[in-house]
Amino acid sequence: MKNKRSFTTELSARQVLELDACTQCGECLKHCPVQDVTGNPAVSPPEKIRMFREFIRATDGLKARLFGPAEADQKLLQDFAKAVYECTTCGACGQNCPVGIFTQRLWPMLRKEMVKRGLGPIGVQAETPAAIKNSGNPYNKPAGERYKPWFPEQVKVADRSDIAYYAGCTGAYESQPMVKGDVLVLNAIGEPFTMLPPEEEVCCGFPLFITGQHDLLKDLVTRLVKGYKAKGVKKLICSCPCCVNIMTRDWPAIYGEALPFKIRHITQHVSEAIRTGKLQLRNKLSESVIYHDPCYLSRGVGVIEEPREVLRSIPGITVLEFERHGLNSRCCGSGGAARKVFHENAIAMGRQTIDEAVAKKADRLILACPACYAKVNEAMQGHKNQIRITDIMELVSGLI
Amino acid sequence: MEKGHSIIHMGKILIVAAYAVYAAFWLRFIGHALVWWKVSQRLDNRSLARPHLKLKACALTVLDVVLLGRVFIVNTALWIVEWVFHASFLLVVLRHLRFFLDPVPDWVWWLQTPGLIAGYVLPFALLYILVIRLLTKLEKYAAPANLFLLGLVLAISSIGVVMNTLFTPDLVDVKLFIFGIVHFAPAAAPGSVLFLLHFCLVLVLLLFLPTHIFTAPLVMLEARKREQALRLVIHEK
Numbered sequence: 001m002k003n004k005r006s007f008t009t010e011l012s013a014r015q016v017l018e019l020d021a022c023t024q025c026g027e028c029l030k031h032c033p034v035q036d037v038t039g040n041p042a043v044s045p046p047e048k049i050r051m052f053r054e055f056i057r058a059t060d061g062l063k064a065r066l067f068g069p070a071e072a073d074q075k076l077l078q079d080f081a082k083a084v085y086e087c088t089t090c091g092a093c094g095q096n097c098p099v100g101i102f103t104q105r106l107w108p109m110l111r112k113e114m115v116k117r118g119l120g121p122i123g124v125q126a127e128t129p130a131a132i133k134n135s136g137n138p139y140n141k142p143a144g145e146r147y148k149p150w151f152p153e154q155v156k157v158a159d160r161s162d163i164a165y166y167a168g169c170t171g172a173y174e175s176q177p178m179v180k181g182d183v184l185v186l187n188a189i190g191e192p193f194t195m196l197p198p199e200e201e202v203c204c205g206f207p208l209f210i211t212g213q214h215d216l217l218k219d220l221v222t223r224l225v226k227g228y229k230a231k232g233v234k235k236l237i238c239s240c241p242c243c244v245n246i247m248t249r250d251w252p253a254i255y256g257e258a259l260p261f262k263i264r265h266i267t268q269h270v271s272e273a274i275r276t277g278k279l280q281l282r283n284k285l286s287e288s289v290i291y292h293d294p295c296y297l298s299r300g301v302g303v304i305e306e307p308r309e310v311l312r313s314i315p316g317i318t319v320l321e322f323e324r325h326g327l328n329s330r331c332c333g334s335g336g337a338a339r340k341v342f343h344e345n346a347i348a349m350g351r352q353t354i355d356e357a358v359a360k361k362a363d364r365l366i367l368a369c370p371a372c373y374a375k376v377n378e379a380m381q382g383h384k385n386q387i388r389i390t391d392i393m394e395l396v397s398g399l400i
Numbered sequence: 401m402e403k404g405h406s407i408i409h410m411g412k413i414l415i416v417a418a419y420a421v422y423a424a425f426w427l428r429f430i431g432h433a434l435v436w437w438k439v440s441q442r443l444d445n446r447s448l449a450r451p452h453l454k455l456k457a458c459a460l461t462v463l464d465v466v467l468l469g470r471v472f473i474v475n476t477a478l479w480i481v482e483w484v485f486h487a488s489f490l491l492v493v494l495r496h497l498r499f500f501l502d503p504v505p506d507w508v509w510w511l512q513t514p515g516l517i518a519g520y521v522l523p524f525a526l527l528y529i530l531v532i533r534l535l536t537k538l539e540k541y542a543a544p545a546n547l548f549l550l551g552l553v554l555a556i557s558s559i560g561v562v563m564n565t566l567f568t569p570d571l572v573d574v575k576l577f578i579f580g581i582v583h584f585a586p587a588a589a590p591g592s593v594l595f596l597l598h599f600c601l602v603l604v605l606l607l608f609l610p611t612h613i614f615t616a617p618l619v620m621l622e623a624r625k626r627e628q629a630l631r632l633v634i635h636e637k
Contacts, residue, residue, distance in 0.1 A: 013440040014622055020432060020611040021619040026533075026541035027474050041541045050543065060438070062431030098471040099616045100464075100623025248634045263634060302630040 004069040007055040010112045018101040019056065022049040028093035028103075031324075033331040034086055037348035043083040045093040045103060051080040052110060081119040084110050086345065089210060089336030090295035095327055104299060107336070111212030121211040123341040128207050129216055136202035137169040146198035150176035155183050158192040164233040164261070165193050166224075168240035168370060169203050175370035181393035182239045182266055188400045189273045193237070196227045204243040209250065211337050221254040229260045239266040239393060241297035241369045248301055265297060266393060267306040267368065274313045283399040284316040290362035291319060291392070292353060292376075293329035294369035307368055307392055314399055320360050322353075333379065334371035350379025358385040368392045410596060411577065411589025414603075418581050421603040432611055457624040464620040478532060485525040488518035489553065492560070495519070499578040519560055526554040545608075552605050559598045569595040 008016055024046045029035045035044055054076065059069040084107060091104025114120030121128070131140035147167065165186055171179040186193050195201065202224065205217045228236055238244050247263045273279040291311060297303045304326045311319045324330045333339060333349025353376055357365040365387050367373045373391055380386060463469040468486065472479040495515025498504045530550055533542040563569060569592030580587035589596060 008435060008439050011439060013436065013442075014619075016436060016439045017615045017622075018619050020436075021615040023610065023612045023616070024543035024546045026539055026543060026546075027471075029541045044541055046541065046543055050545070056435065060435045062427055062434070065431070065434065096474045097623075098468070098474055099612065100470055100620050100626075102623065102626060244634065262636070265634065268634070301634040303634060 004059060004071055005116070006059050006069070007052065007072070007113060008060055010109050010116065012109075014102075015106055015109060016056075018099075018106060019049055019053055021099045022046060022097075022101060023099060024050065025098060027098055028096055031092040031096045031328070031330075033088055033090060033092065033333065033349045033352075034345060036330075036352065037333075037345050038086075042079070043086050045087075045097075048080060048083050048087075048107075048110070049101075051076055051083070055080070077114075077117070077119055081114045082122070084114060085120060085122040085125070085211075085336075086338060086342050087336055088295075088331045088333065088338050088346075088349070090331035091299045092295070092324075092328070092331065095299055104295070108210050108212060111210070112214060113212070115212035115214075121213060121337075125207075125211045125213075125337050125341060128211060128337075129213050132203045132208065132216060132220070136199065137173065138203055138207045139169060139173045141173050143199040146172045146201065147195075148198075150180045152180060152184055152187075155187040156192075158194045160232045161192045161194040162232065162234040163191055163193040164228050164231060164236050165195050166201065166204070166236055166238040166243060167195070168238060168243045169207075170242075170370035170374065171240055172201075175373040175391065177394045178239060178370050178373055178391035181391055181395070181397040184397035185266070185270055185279070185393050185400070186237070188397070189270070189279050191278070194231050194233065196224070196231075200227050204238075204240075204246055205250075205254070206242040206246040207337055209246055210242070217250075217254050221251050225251065225255050225259060233261045235262050235264055235269075237264050237266050237269050239368070239370070239391075241265070241294040241300060241303075242371065244303075245296040245300040265301070265303045265306070267303060267310050270393070270396065271306040271309040271313075274310065279400070281314050281396065281399045285314050285395075285399060286316040287363040288318040288320055288361065289364045289366050289390075289395075290322060290357045290360055291325075291366045291368075292322065292332060292357075292372065293325055294367070294372055295329060295331050295335055297368060298329050299327055307366075310392060310396060311366065314396070320362050322356055322360070332367075332369075332372045332376050334369070334375040339371065339375050346375055347379045350376040351383050351385070354380055354383060354385050354387055357387050362387065364388045364390050364395075366390055366392050366395060412586070414589055414596065414599060415581055415586045417600075417603055421606050425606050425609065429614070432614075454625070454628055457621065457628050460624045461617065461621040464624070465617050470620065470623075478529070481525050481528045481532075484521060485529060488522040488525060491515045491518035492522060492557070499575050500582050502575075502579060516564070519557065519564065522557040523554055523561060526550055526557065530554065545610075549605075549608060549610065552601060552608070556598060556601045556605060559594055559601070563592070563594050563598065567592065567594050 026046055028045045029041065032044060041047060055072045058064060058072045064070060087107050089104060089107045094101050094103030111120055128138045131138050134140060136143055165183065167179045202220055205220045208214060208216055238247065244263060244265050252258055270279060289311060291307055293304060308319060311317060331349060332353045333346035339346035354365065367376060367389060368391065377389055468479060468483050471482050491511060491514050494508065494511050497508045501508065533539050533547065569590045573590035574595060576587040577589050
């Protein structure tokens with residue numbers, strides 16, 4: 001009986017129209033990073049949409065209405081589940097869709113349907129809810145180690161402030177130079193900022209949202225929003241693109257009302273501080289750097305210019321661009337929680353990013369996402385091409 | 401005499417088939433519309449408030465629909481041929497309205513010559529697209545459904561060209577036959593095998609008419625609204 005549940009339950013009206021609007025033209029495949037490394041059209045966007053249309057027809061089509069819903073083909077369901085979880089959800093397919101399907105939002109909702117059917121998530125992704133319940137973070141690391149290993153002693157955190165900083169789990173546990181750079185730069189700006197205690201700064205919900213496991217979202221978001229509200233926060237700053245994405249796009253809906261504070265990516269805050277003279281970068285950097293746009297920052301929330309403004313404000317620097325940048329940036333392989341399951345794909349995508357940066361003769365590859373930072377560093381191990389990888393705030397903090 | 405009888409039988413079969421396909425087309429459309437309606441009844445609180453409809457988004461959507469603007473952005477090389485295909489297909493369909501309407505409106509007469517030219521252009525545009533899709537490495541993927549539809553329209557349009565140049569059927573018979581079907585007063589089928597084949601293939605096309613014809617313009621409008629609203633996601637004051 002379970003498989004006769006409607007396949008449209010988790011979709012918005014717009015998303016159902018989007019599924020019908022796909023012309024199966026295949027233009028998206030040229031921009032799909034998973035296609036680049038697997039060359040397997042079976043896991044491509046039009047094939048996923050074609051399969052899901054068949055599922056909808058089985059449970060919601062006219063025949064299903066007249067004679068009752070049919071059970072969806074189990075083999076096809078399993079193929080679909082693998083395809084939708086192998087995707088990095090980077091959204092490049094939607095950005096280049098001749099019809100304009102918003103795939104960065106569509107794939108997570110199709111994953112949610114797979115979770116409801118017991119076909120998702122895949123592999124270690126399934127351990128995420130239990131880990132978050134147990135420790136507050138998807139890595140199941142102790143809250144006591146959230147800030148302690150990297151937080152600079154000289155930086156003071158206010159008890160209450162208009163400005164708050166959210167470190168995020170991946171930054172705090174896996175990409176510590178990045179979050180250390182964040183707080184050093186915030187400190188240098190000179191405006192007091194507050195943070196939640198480590199046991200209260202729980203997961204933002206993105207790893208659950210992106211894998212289709214939505215059950216804990218309400219609790220996590222409510223805890224965080226109330227925590228910041230209690231500290232009088234008016235502006236919440238975060239450097240993780242995935243956290244920023246869910247905070248801006250989904251937190252209001254999950255929380256049930258407009259947030260009592262604004263969300264800002266750290267590059268927005270820092271570029272403004274540089275413009276207004278609150279932060280001055282005095283040290284010169286005579287290097288060519290290449291900046292990689294994180295998918296959930298560029299396509300997700302449109303933060304494209306601010307990281308470049310920050311980089312260009314560094315004396316002596318030359319900022320290079322990838323062939324695909326801004327709204328068209330190519331995924332580094334870390335997205336969509338696929339990196340933990342489809343490890344080889346992620347490494348291959350990370351190496352493509354490294355190879356292009358090296359081919360462009362960049363001295364340094366600048367990243368602005370903790371997941372990218374962790375995975376691209378991993379991809380460089382044992383790779384023929386080597387380049388110095390630096391987080392944008394790690395770089396800025398070293399030049400103050 | 402034998403040939404005449406078989407064409408009369410064929411004509412009756414085709415009339416029944418035409419009504420069946422017509423019914424199937426609407427049933428399919430209603431099936432989709434019911435799904436759209438059912439989902440639209442749900443309170444969608446999963447995302448931010450929907451972006452406002454702006455004049456700029458509407459104008460860009462019109463360009464997207466009329467000039468295939470998004471195809472231009474993603475694949476300029478294919479865009480011109482795709483546009484020629486869609487535009488000539490539309491002109492050919494409009495030219496054929498003279499068989500469905502009586503009296504024939506002036507604007508349909510005005511479109512006869514452009515429609516005729518479009519009829520000759522259409523197969524070449526389709527051939528180009530098929531060659532790009534199948535024989536070059538420019539495209540990574542060709543969906544069987546997409547190829548089937550392209551092949552079908554190529555066959556229909558090629559037969560149309562042959563009928564227009566070499567084996568023209570009796571157009572009065574064609575009009576009586578089509579007009580009869582439309583007005584539920586069936587008439588005998590024209591005695592042209594090519595026409596009957598052309599007509600059968602059109603019925604198959606109607607059965608498999610892709611739903612993006614109805615939904616793509618709405619999705620394009622949503623995409624333009626979303627693009628306009630991207631600066632408001634995290635850049636709001």
